[in-house]
Amino acid sequence: MPDASPEPPLRTHPLLEVEHLSCHFPIRGLFGRRTGSVRAVDDVSFSVASGEALGIVGETGSGKSTLGKMLGGIIDPTEGAITFAGERLPSLRARRPFAVRARLQYAYQDSAASLDPRWTLRRSLHEPLIIHTNWPRERRDAKISEIVSAVGLADEHLDLYPYELSGGQQRRIGLARTLVLEPQVVIFDEPTSGLDVSVQATVLALVRDLHRTFKLTYLLISHDLNVVGSMCDRVAVMQKGRIVEVGPTNEVFAAPRHPYTRSLLASLPRIGGPRVTDRLVLPKEPTSSLGGDKRRD
Ligand SMILES: Nc1ncnc2c1ncn2[C@@H]1O[C@H](COP(=O)(O)OP(=O)(O)O)[C@@H](O)[C@H]1O
Ligand SMILES: [Mg+2]
DSSP states (O other), rough: OOOOOOOOOOOOOOOOOEEEEEEEEEOGGGOOOOEEEEEEEEEEEEOOOOOOOOEEETTTTSSSHHHHHHHTSSSOOOOOEEETTEOOOOSGGGGSOHHHHHHHHEOOOTTTSSSOOOOOOHHHHHHHHHHHHOHHHHHHHHHHHHHHHHHOOOOOGGGGGGGOOOHHHHHHHHHHHHHOOOEEEEEEESSSTSOHHHHHHHHHHHHHHHHHHOOEEEEEEEOOOHHHHHOEEEEEEETTEEEEEEEEHHHHHOOOHHHHOOOOOOOOOOOSSOOOOTTTTOOOOOSOOOOSOOOOO
């Protein structure tokens, strides 16, 4: 009998691949003498497929933002490699080709803070296109209109200044500014921090819509497991600079293998009924993430 099973699918490159990435910040003592280092990110490896939504969770200080900034080329890694669409990237953004900078973007915790208060929103949205493309004004206008409507705002908003918008509207413009360059991958760093609960839900729904409409691949950094649970196919759990567990979100949440993941889940408030994780005890801190002789928290 001939084998009737179909050909195995062709292996495609993951869109983003991270290998043994580390970032160690020096700790300086008296007279600037180096007394040790903080292993903010320590030997992290993972990959992200095109169209995937990967959550990165962990407590404050676990290295999430440092990881995101290295991917975005804002911080130089101490070690390791980042491969994007099959090409190994120079670590620093300034050395990355323009096209890559547009396609792989880190969106700051408070993306609205990157808006210049002296500029109208129109000017803030034109600026990245002027820097990254040679599009004529009409084409830029058309793109900006498209994105502004995709984030649920009207063209009339474009003549306003940032201070004339509500917090939620500022986030939308922050998102628009990231998306206007048609990125393939966006790293959203705590996109809902500091927002009212109702506005948080709107911003998250918006990100999900963009994911569907533009096939946007994203990494969502959050200390909030509820947010990641509702937004991400896969989740990576960070503790002290390391990824301690990674897998499909529903599997990791239903049956966490690492004690740290269990303790994170145990801290989630549940409405109604006892928490499944009530009986869990916080694990003792396994090892220090510090390479030197001083702790820095
Ligand atoms: N520029 C920096 N210089 C020195 N230490 C830093 C710097 N940025 C972050 N750190 C340290 O690295 C660790 C991880 O920080 P961060 O990536 O911001 O964590 P998270 O985003 O998970 O809260 C923390 O201990 C923090 O104090
Ligand atoms: Mg952070």
